[in-house]
Amino acid sequence: xxxxxHDLALARGGRxxxxxxxxxxxxxxxxxxxxRNGAGKTSLLRAIAGxxxxxxxxxxxxxxxxxxxxxxxxxxxxxLKGGLGVGAHVAYWAGLLGGERASVARALDQVGLAALADxxxxxxxxxxxxxxxxxxxxxAPRPIWLLxxxxxxxxxxxxxxxDAMIGAHCAAGGVALAALHEALGxxxxxxxxxx
Amino acid sequence: xSAILALFRRDLALAxxxxxxAAAPVGFFLGAAMLLxxxxxxxxxxxxxxxxxxxxxxxxxxSLMVLERLFQADLEEGGLDQMLLSPAPLEALAAAKAAALWxxxxxxxxxxxxxxxxxxQAPPAAAGAIALGLAIGEAAFLFAGLVGAAAAAxxxxxxxxxxxxxxxxxxxxxxFGAAAAAAAAExxxxxxxxxxxxxxxxxxxxxxxxxxxxxLRLQAT
Numbered sequence: 001x002x003x004x005x006h007d008l009a010l011a012r013g014g015r016x017x018x019x020x021x022x023x024x025x026x027x028x029x030x031x032x033x034x035x036r037n038g039a040g041k042t043s044l045l046r047a048i049a050g051x052x053x054x055x056x057x058x059x060x061x062x063x064x065x066x067x068x069x070x071x072x073x074x075x076x077x078x079x080l081k082g083g084l085g086v087g088a089h090v091a092y093w094a095g096l097l098g099g100e101r102a103s104v105a106r107a108l109d110q111v112g113l114a115a116l117a118d119x120x121x122x123x124x125x126x127x128x129x130x131x132x133x134x135x136x137x138x139x140a141p142r143p144i145w146l147l148x149x150x151x152x153x154x155x156x157x158x159x160x161x162x163d164a165m166i167g168a169h170c171a172a173g174g175v176a177l178a179a180l181h182e183a184l185g186x187x188x189x190x191x192x193x194x195x
Numbered sequence: 196x197s198a199i200l201a202l203f204r205r206d207l208a209l210a211x212x213x214x215x216x217a218a219a220p221v222g223f224f225l226g227a228a229m230l231l232x233x234x235x236x237x238x239x240x241x242x243x244x245x246x247x248x249x250x251x252x253x254x255x256x257x258s259l260m261v262l263e264r265l266f267q268a269d270l271e272e273g274g275l276d277q278m279l280l281s282p283a284p285l286e287a288l289a290a291a292k293a294a295a296l297w298x299x300x301x302x303x304x305x306x307x308x309x310x311x312x313x314x315x316q317a318p319p320a321a322a323g324a325i326a327l328g329l330a331i332g333e334a335a336f337l338f339a340g341l342v343g344a345a346a347a348a349x350x351x352x353x354x355x356x357x358x359x360x361x362x363x364x365x366x367x368x369x370x371f372g373a374a375a376a377a378a379a380a381e382x383x384x385x386x387x388x389x390x391x392x393x394x395x396x397x398x399x400x401x402x403x404x405x406x407x408x409x410x411l412r413l414q415a416t
Binding site: 078080 | 197198200201202204205208209212268269271272273274276277278279280281282283415416
């Protein structure tokens with residue numbers, strides 16, 4: 001077990017989103033969170049990251065796993081600065097998240113942004129910005145990926161890239177939990193239906 | 196350590212990248228200082244007496260300008276989430292942001308203060324001491340301002356709120372800084388006022404990042 005939810009309930013603004021959620025995710029497993037808008041998919045991922053206190057129940061990690069060394073979060077905001085270069089973003093994340101500066105070029109190449117490395121991030125399209133955010137996953141290897149609608153804005157190639165990234169991550173023993181509206185990644189080991 | 200350096204480098208690059216505009220507070224500082232002779236007239240003794248204190252007030256207001264978006268932008272764009280995922284403590288990351296701001300904005304303001312002080316009839320020999328005092332005082336402004344910027348990060352149009360929150364903390368460095376500048380103009384640059392200014396700056400350096408990190412953790416949840 002890498003990550004477990006015990007009778008978890010979350011509330012936002014005094015309204016309970018869901019209750020009694022139980023989940024045990026082991027190494028190499030891929031979990032998909034489904035639910036209508038407002039069902040609590042983002043809240044669940046933020047609670048696992050430690051940014052939202054559970055209304056009831058608890059979230060447990062395996063020994064040695066904690067947010068500051070083991071988690072990646074791809075959320076609604078890509079965390080980009082318009083005035084900073086595309087490559088500089090990846091170098092920044094490598095430093096901030098404990099990755100290797102040597103893998104910056106490889107990460108940019110893998111997400112298809114190598115040709116834009118020296119340009120400021122403000123010129124990126126919505127999908128390119130998301131590709132840049134995905135470069136975080138490559139430049140700083142971490143075992144648990146929390147992906148909140150990671151395919152938003154991505155084109156067909158981008159979705160194929162993300163699909164392959166999740167597949168390779170889980171095949172290498174990593175864990176991915178994704179809030180998804182479409183089919184993506186390998187065949188899920190867990191499907192959490194909210195709401 | 197590499198996380199702290201990475202954030203410092205990024206924020207320093209951003210401070211002078213197009214659109215973020217560290218040039219704006221420096222320009223504001225010089226503009227405000229140069230309005231003084233227009234409002235009080237060009238009488239040498241009067242200007243000489245109030246020139247350095249006015250520089251301190253202009254520097255404090257210019258520092259306020261950069262605080263509003265300091266954490267707000269990171270919070271809106273998702274950058275704060277990434278800082279929370281870093282192995283480096285949030286206190287150290289907050290300190291890195293303030294340090295980058297000090298190098299990118301605070302030091303240029305202090306450097307601009309030397310010619311501005313001479314233009315306002317301070318003795319040329321004292322200009323260096325006045326600029327040095329402002330460089331130290333800017334660190335107090337920015338590290339104390341960090342707390343207001345963090346506390347108001349999720350508030351829209353937070354400029355006025357931040358000003359209300361942090362201006363009381365600007366009082367000690369202004370008090371001792373202006374006194375140190377006056378002493379410098381009289382030829383005694385490193386007296387008690389200067390040491391007290393250093394003391395207030397150390398206070399802000401020690402407590403600002405801790406309080407700012409506590410406020411940021413509240414914002415994230």
